[in-house]
Amino acid sequence: MKGRDTLLALLIPAVILTIWYVVSETGIIPVYLLPHPGTIFHSGALYIFGTPGQGPYAGRFLNDFIASLGRVLLGFSIAAALGIPLGIMSGRVALVNRLVSTTINGLRAVPGICWLPLAMIWFGIGIKTTVFLVAMAAFFPIYLNTLTGARLIGPIYFQAGAMLGVSRFRSIFAILIPMAMPNIIAGLRLGMGISWAYLVLGELTGVPNGLGAVIMDARMLGQIDIIVVGILLIALIGRMCDRLLFFAMRLCFKSAKRLT
Amino acid sequence: MTSLTGKILKAPDESRKSFLEIADLSHSFAGNGRDRRILNHVSFSIARGELVCLIGQSGCGKSTILNIIAGFLRPTSGHCLLEGKSVIGPGPDRCVVFQEDALFPWLTVRENIAFGLKSGSLSLKGHFEEVDRFLELVDLQGYGDYLPREISGGMKQRVALARVLIRSPQLLLMDEPFGALDAQIRENIQELLIKLWQKGSQTILFVTHDVQEAIALADRVLLLEHDSRQIREELVIPLDRPRDRGSEMFQAYCRQLRQGL
Numbered sequence: 009m010k011g012r013d014t015l016l017a018l019l020i021p022a023v024i025l026t027i028w029y030v031v032s033e034t035g036i037i038p039v040y041l042l043p044h045p046g047t048i049f050h051s052g053a054l055y056i057f058g059t060p061g062q063g064p065y066a067g068r069f070l071n072d073f074i075a076s077l078g079r080v081l082l083g084f085s086i087a088a089a090l091g092i093p094l095g096i097m098s099g100r101v102a103l104v105n106r107l108v109s110t111t112i113n114g115l116r117a118v119p120g121i122c123w124l125p126l127a128m129i130w131f132g133i134g135i136k137t138t139v140f141l142v143a144m145a146a147f148f149p150i151y152l153n154t155l156t157g158a159r160l161i162g163p164i165y166f167q168a169g170a171m172l173g174v175s176r177f178r179s180i181f182a183i184l185i186p187m188a189m190p191n192i193i194a195g196l197r198l199g200m201g202i203s204w205a206y207l208v209l210g211e212l213t214g215v216p217n218g219l220g221a222v223i224m225d226a227r228m229l230g231q232i233d234i235i236v237v238g239i240l241l242i243a244l245i246g247r248m249c250d251r252l253l254f255f256a257m258r259l260c261f262k263s264a265k266r267l268t
Numbered sequence: 269m270t271s272l273t274g275k276i277l278k279a280p281d282e283s284r285k286s287f288l289e290i291a292d293l294s295h296s297f298a299g300n301g302r303d304r305r306i307l308n309h310v311s312f313s314i315a316r317g318e319l320v321c322l323i324g325q326s327g328c329g330k331s332t333i334l335n336i337i338a339g340f341l342r343p344t345s346g347h348c349l350l351e352g353k354s355v356i357g358p359g360p361d362r363c364v365v366f367q368e369d370a371l372f373p374w375l376t377v378r379e380n381i382a383f384g385l386k387s388g389s390l391s392l393k394g395h396f397e398e399v400d401r402f403l404e405l406v407d408l409q410g411y412g413d414y415l416p417r418e419i420s421g422g423m424k425q426r427v428a429l430a431r432v433l434i435r436s437p438q439l440l441l442m443d444e445p446f447g448a449l450d451a452q453i454r455e456n457i458q459e460l461l462i463k464l465w466q467k468g469s470q471t472i473l474f475v476t477h478d479v480q481e482a483i484a485l486a487d488r489v490l491l492l493e494h495d496s497r498q499i500r501e502e503l504v505i506p507l508d509r510p511r512d513r514g515s516e517m518f519q520a521y522c523r524q525l526r527q528g529l
Contacts, residue, residue, distance in 0.1 A: 164370045167340050170358040172384035172435065186374045263374035266415055 043233040051233040052240070055222075065222065065234055073245070076207055076218040079135060080249070083142025084203045088196060091147045095154025095195070096184065105155075112151065120145045120206055128213060138210025138218075145206040146199035153198065157191025158184060186263030193257050193268055200253050204246040219245075286351070287471055288314040288337070288439060293346035295332055306332045308497035309346070312490055316438075319465055319472045321482040324492035325529065330475040331367070333492075334441050337473065338364050350439065363432035365445040369424050371416040371431075378403070378412035381431045402430040405464065422453040426460070433464065442474045446481070455513075458484055462509055479529070483521045484511055491528045501528045 025045060031037045032044040039047070051065070058066030094112075098105040123144055124137075131137045165187060169179045185192070211220025219238055226234035257264040293310045296303040306329040314320050324330050335341040336348055339358040348355045350362070371380050381399045403412055406426040416424055425445050432440065446454045458481065465472055476482050482489045486505050493500040505521055512518060 164366055164368065165372065167338070167358070167364070168366065168370045168372075170340070171338060171363050172431070173360055183372070186372070189374070266374045 040232070043236060047233050048236050048240070051231075052237040055234065055237055064229070065226070065231075068217075068222065069241075072217050072219050072222055073241075075215075076211065076220065077245075079138045079210070079218065080142060080200075080203045080207050083139040083206075084146050084200060086139070086143040087146035087150055087199055087203075090143075091150030091195065091199070092154050092192060095151045095192075096158045096180070096188070098151075099155040099158025099188075100184070112148075116148045116152075121209060124209065124213070127210075133214045135215070137213060138207060138215065138220075141206045141210040142203045146203045149198035149202060150192075150195040153191045153195025154188060157188030157195075160191070161187045186261070186267075189257075189261060189263040190267050193254065193264055196253060196257070197250055200249055201246060204242055204249070208242065287316040287318075288473070289347070289349040289352075290333070290337070291347040291349065293333070293336065293343050293348065295329070295336065295341070295344045305497060307343070310492070310497070310499055312499050312502075314471060314473060316471055317469060319462075319474065319485060319487050321474045321476055321486035321489045322492060323476055323479070323482045323489055323525065323529070325494045326477055328492050328494040329497055330477075330492055331443055334364065334443050334473065334475055337439070338362055338441055360435060361437055362439045362441060363435060363437040364441045364443060365425065365428045365432060367444045367447060369416065369421070369428075371424055371427055373416050376413050376415055377408065377419065377427050380416065380427055381434055384431055384435045398434065402434045405433070406430045406460065420453075422449050422457055425449065425457060429461070429464070433468070433470075436468075438469075438471060440470045440472045442472065444476055447476070447478070454481070455484075459510065461485065466509070479522050479525045480513065482525060483507075483518060484513060489525060491525070503528075 028042070029045050032039060032042065043051075054063055054066045056067075056069040060067045094108065098108060120141060123141060127137045127140050131140055161184060165183055166179055169183045170176075174182050207218070208220035208223065211218040212224045214224075215221050219242055223235050223238040226232070226238065254268075258268065259265075290310060290312050293307055294305070295307040296305045298304075310329075310333065322330050322333065332341065336343050337350075337355060339355050339362065342356075355362075372383065375383065378399050381402055382395050385395055385398065400409075400412070403409055406429055408423060408426055408430070411419060411423065416427070419427070428445065446457055449457065461472075462485065464470075474482075474485055483505055489503040489505060490499050491501040491503070492498070503521070503525060507515075507517060507521070
C-alpha cells in the first residue's frame with residue numbers, strides 16, 4: 009500500500025519529465041527557452057555537490073539553502089506566533105473579532121508584492137525585508153484557519169470541561185487548542201507553502217545568497233538551467249518542509265496525531 | 269391522579285427539600301427581538317439519593333432546567349439551591365451526561381475518563397488503577413485505548429458515564445443520554461445505570477421524553493408541560509427493581525404518564 013502510494017505520487021512528475029525529455033530531444037521546444045533535462049541534471053549536480061571554481065554556481069547550494077531556510081523559518085515563526093493567538097482570540101471573543109477583523113481582512117486584500125517597495129525603504133535590502141514579507145504572507149492563512157477552528161468548537165466541550173473541573177484559562181490548552189488542531193495545522197501548512205513563495209520575492213531584491221537570489225542572478229546572466237534548478241529545488245524543499253511540519257506536529261501533539 | 273399513585277414509599281417531603289430545591293424558576297431567551305419564555309415559575313425538589321425523571325415533549329424546557337442546575341446557565345428569575353446553597357456556576361458536586369457525544373475526540377477512552385482527575389491529588393499510577401476500576405464498572409474492559417470515533421454510540425455514553433462517576437459527584441444530571449441508542453442497547457445501559465446508582469450514593473435527575481424509560485428508571489416522575497411551561501404532574505413509581513417492562517403495573521404507569529403528555 010505504502011509503495012503504491014509513493015508510485016502514484018511520482019506518476020505525474022515522471023510523465024512531465026518524459027514529455028519534457030521528448031520535446032527537448034526532438035527540438036519542439038528550443039533549449040534556449042527550456043534546457044534539456046540532462047543539462048538541468050548536470051547543472052543541478054554541480055550546484056549542489058560541486059566545489060567552487062568548477063563553475064559560477066558550483067557548490068553554492070548549501071550556503072543558499074541555509075540562508076533561505078533561516079529566513080523562511082524566522083518569518084514563518086513570527087507569523088505563527090502572532091497568527092495562532094490572535095486567531096484563537098478572534099474566534100472565541102466576539103469583541104476582539106469586531107475590533108480586528110476589518111483591519112486584518114483589509115490588509116489581507118493587499119497583494120504581498122505591494123509591500124516590497126515599502127519594506128525595502130523600511131528595512132533596506134537584506135534579510136529583514138525578506139523575513140518581513142514571509143511573516144506578512146504566512147500570517148493570514150494561519151490566522152484565518154485558527155479563527156475558523158476556534159469558532160467551530162461546540163459549547164458542549166467547554167461545558168464538559170467546566171464540569172470536569174477545568175478552569176476557563178486552562179481550557180484554552182486543555183480543550184480549545186486540541187479541538188482546533190486540524191484547522192491550526194491546515195493554516196500552518198498553507199502558511200509554510202506561501203512562505204517559500206514570498207521568500208523568493210524577498211530575495212529577488214539583491215541579497216547575495218539564497219535560493220531566490222540565485223534565480224535572480226541566473227536570470228541576469230542568462231543561465232536558464234540554473235533558474236530551472238532553483239525552481240525544482242524550491243519545489244522539493246517546500247514539499248519536504250510541509251512533510252516535516254506535519255510530522256513534527258503529529259509528534260508533538262496528541263490531538264494532531266489523532267485528529268488529522 | 270388515580271389510585272396507582274396512592275402509596276408513596278420513599279422520601280417524605282421534609283428530607284426531599286434538603287438536597288436540591290428548585291424554587292419559582294423562570295427563564296426567557298431573547299430571540300427575534302422578543303423574549304421567549306422557556307420556563308414559567310417551575311418549582312420542585314429532590315431528596316438525597318433519589319432518582320427523578322423529568323419528562324416532557326421536546327422543546328418544553330427540560331434541558332434548560334438541567335443547564336441551570338449544572339450552572340451553565342443563569343436563570344432569569346428564581347432559585348436553584350443545592351443543599352441550601354445557591355448554584356452560581358459549574359461545580360465538582362454536579363456532573364452532566366450530555367445528550368450528544370461530548371467526549372474529547374483526541375483522547376482515548378482511558379484518557380477521557382481520567383480527564384476530570386487531573387486536578388486531583390492522585391498520583392499517575394493511582395490514576396491508572398482508578399480509571400481501570402471505572403472502565404470495569406461500565407463494562408468496557410479492554411477498550412481503554414480506543415478513540416471515541418472507534419467505538420459505538422452505546423459505548424460512548426458508558427464512557428461519558430464513567431468520566432463523571434469517577435469524580436463522585438453528589439448530583440448526576442442526565443440530559444436524554446440514551447436517546448440516540450437503539451432499543452436493546454438502551455435497555456442494557458438503563459439497567460447498568462440502575463446498578464451503578466444502587467451501588468453508589470448519587471442523586472440523579474434524568475431528563476427524557478421516553479415514557480418507558482421514565483417508568484423503568486425513576487422513583488418519581490415529574491411532568492413538565494409544554495404549554496404552561498410548568499411542572500404539571502408528579503407520579504411516584506413504587507415498583508421494585510429490576511422492573512419487569514411486560515408487567516401489568518408497568519404498563520398501567522406508562523398509560524397514565526402517556527395521558528399526561
